[in-house]
Amino acid sequence: MFISRRAIIIAAIGASFTASAIASSAAAEDLPYGLISGKPYAGTTLTYVAPVAGQYDGHAARLQEFTDLTGIEVEFDFVPFGNLQERILSHKVAGDSEPDLINYMDSWGPALKDMFMPIDDMMIADGVSMERYFGAHQQGSTYDGKVHGLPLRGHAQLLFYRKDLMEKHGLAVPTTWAELVEVATVIKEKEGLGIASYYSNKNGQNVPVWMNLMWSNGGELIKDGEAVFNSPEAVEALQFYADLENKFAVNSEGAKSFEQGDGSLSMGAGNSAFYMGWWWHYGSRILGKNTTLTAEQVGFAGMPAFGNSESVTFAMSMPTAINVESENQEAAWEFLKWVSNADLEKANVIDKSERNVIVALHRENLIDSEVNAANGGLQAAAAASLGNSRIFPQLDSWPEIMQLISNAISDVVANGADPKEALDAAAIEAQKLLDRG
Amino acid sequence: MHDRHIKFLLIMPAFALVTLTILYPLGYAVSVSFMDWRLSRSRAPTDFVGLQNYVRAFTDDPSFWNSMQVTIIFVLGSVLGAVFFALLIALLLSRQGTVYSITRSIVALPFAMSPALQGTSFRFFLNPEFGIFDRIIDKLLPFAASIDWLGSGFWAMTWLIITDIWNWAPFLSLMMIAGLLSIPKETLDAAAVDGASSWKRFWTIILPLLAPVLAITCVLKAIFSFKMFEYVYLLTGGGPGEKTSTMTFYAYRQGFVAYDMGYSSAVAVLLAVLLVFVSLVYFRLIFPKDGET
Secondary structure: OOOOHHHHHHHHHHHHHHHHHHHHHHHHHHOHHHOOOOOOOOOOEEEEEEEOOHHHHHHHHOHHHHHHHHOOEEEEEEEOHHHHHHHHHHHHHHOOOOOOEEEOOHHHHHHHHHHEOOOHHHHHHHOOOHHHEOHHHHHHOEEOOEEOOEEEEEEEEEEEEEHHHHHHOOOOOOOEHHHHHHHHHHHHHHHOOEEOOOOOOOOOOHHHHHHHHHHHOOOOOEEOOEEOOOOHHHHHHHHHHHHHHHOOOOEOOOHHHOOHHHHHHHHHOOOEEEEEEEOHHHHHHHOOOOOOOOHHHEEEEEOOEOOOOOOOEEEEEEEEEEEOOOOOHHHHHHHHHHHOOHHHHHHHHHOOOOOOOOOOOEHHHHOOHHHHHHOOOHHHHHHHHHOOEEOOOOOOOHHHHHHHHHHHHHHHHHHOOOHHHHHHHHHHHHHHHHHHO | OOHHHHHHHHHHHHHHHHHHHHHHHHHHHHHHHOEEOEOOOOOOOOEEOOOHHHHHHHHOOHHHHHHHHHHHHHHHHHHHHHHHHHHHHHHHHOOOOHHHHHHHHHHOHHHHOOHHHHHHHHHHHOOOOOOHHHHHHHHHOHHHOOOOOOOOHHHHHHHHHHHHHHHHHHHHHHHHHHHHHOOOHHHHHHHHHOOOOHHHHHHHHHHHHHHHHHHHHHHHHHHHHHHOOHHHHHHHOOOOOOOOOOHHHHHHHHHHOOOEHHHHHHHHHHHHHHHHHHHHHHHHHHOOOOOOO
16 A cells, blocks of 8 residues: 555654643643643743741742643742731732732631632532531631631640649649549649630630630520520530639739730740640641641640530631632632642641641641641541530631620620629620621 | 912822721711621622611610720720829929930830730730739739739729730820920029929929920820720730720721621711711810910
8 A cells, every 4th residue: 555655654653742742631631639730821930828827838849839830920929917907908908910819817718708819619529528628617718608718727625734843743634624624723833834825805815715615515606596605504615714814823924915826935934834825826837847846745635614614615617719700710710720729738737847746637647647646636636626616607707706705705804894794795796796787 | 370379289199098098998987887788798889778777876785885985994094094193294304414315215115116916915914823014023022922813803893904004104105205395494493493393293283384294295195095995905905894894996897806887886976976076175275276375
């Protein structure tokens, strides 16, 4: 059979294209995390507002992998957490198309959600499931049944204690608040170190600790549109929380005016024997370059239960969402898929060379042996805590209601107000907000 | 162009700048105060609600009344304290000479510092564990060693006032030094020759002659005290409870924590009205009507 030279050349070119297409197709399937092959958004530069935290530093440090895969550049705009809410609000008011991506605290979500793009359809298309997170973290990104962001940072509350001192005095790790008072009394008497409680209402951080007590005692914050956080259970919880300072006197000096950060610094400086709060404080404040403690001296456990009830802890998360006004929503989704992947999170938590990041949210990472080995088992403890945790009510009036409760707690502890009267007054004001709709 | 018109032309840039940076935001805030604008619901003001936000402030919001009370306490404390210490500094430093001149410059330094830095620094200084002020007080006044300086309403307000005095007293003292140096030396010398004691000269000559400067200083300081925000934000966060929640801070919280821009604007406008009254007094003092001294 005669085959012309021309036909051979055409066939060769065709075969080359086919092979290239097959190779390209194979590469497409090989692209991890559901990223689209072929770099359709190459040349796009995304802007991303994120809080200052080691975890996001870790993302930025590993960004080259994403750019190599997609051709998309990302500019991180790090904002101190204290200014983050105002920054996001200013973008909301302005209706800016930038930043393309925003990291926010879940409790702000109900008030901000109309500036975030629902991503359910894209998640389904790319096989991204919220099931990879614990329930509290799923809820923190979901409003009106729609997912508005993927949690990138999230915290469980844990009890941190001086393991060395507990062992020295033959004390068991407390599992209830009453036991905590008992062991703290002994440590305070023998070592002069107390609980680094924090009651300041400066940032509302006193509310979550009380909520742990209150939930564990069977109380609720809001039920069927009614403010019920002045129930007998809630009042009893507040009385006990205040008694740590005013009756049992087991707190460290300064607890009345401490913020959460003051508390963890106090423990890190060796001035307190116990601290209850977000686990991220463990990596950078309780332990770390500027503290005096070693990992061998610090133990951690789930938050104590109140009475004979089970422990119910508060959890929070910080999802990253796509700006609904963004002109680069598809590219932003590519980034969101990459930045939320479990491998990146694991690498961030294991690698201690540059920064001590401990925050993980994927269920698989929280119980991963390698992750826990690198962090002394902290993630496993957090996983246990997250298994029975709850989040703030998803109401747009919640930030103001939380402030009312925070003021009431501070007033009771620092100014001697009566717990019932303080919570009653806060509940009346909260009800007005709820009734406004 | 006629001379008569040139003066209008010359003030146009300044007028435009003031309109852009002061009058427009003020006018916008006033208009928003009559609107329902909850940022959680809308990016822009929605319904006109008339005086509803003002009615809410006066009839249905104990926190607003609390903030007014706190503001008045702060203004009284900071004005009286700052003016008293300024006068004290001025009396010590109102002499001619290189040493006094250098000292006056050094003393004025706190006023040159950023209020944000001052607020943050004082919070560190007062920390019960490592704060330098706390340590010094513990050594000098052992009976006060157990006091958590920001842990009670009384002490938190006291330190808020002290921080403000620390910032303002040196600057106000410069105004008073100028006033003191303008008092005729002959008058004081004559009184001394007549046997008047230092105390008598202060009460009968210095203080009456310094009264106009003192009055202006008080009113000026009151205006700034009403507006003070940074120290509350950084030092106390309005707490404990709401014991240091001033009107400016409360307006901020309503806007940026509660997302209620309409109500926040109403609180801010009420504060502005108060300030207008104080400013009128101030202008009356520095620009007296004909025949007044």
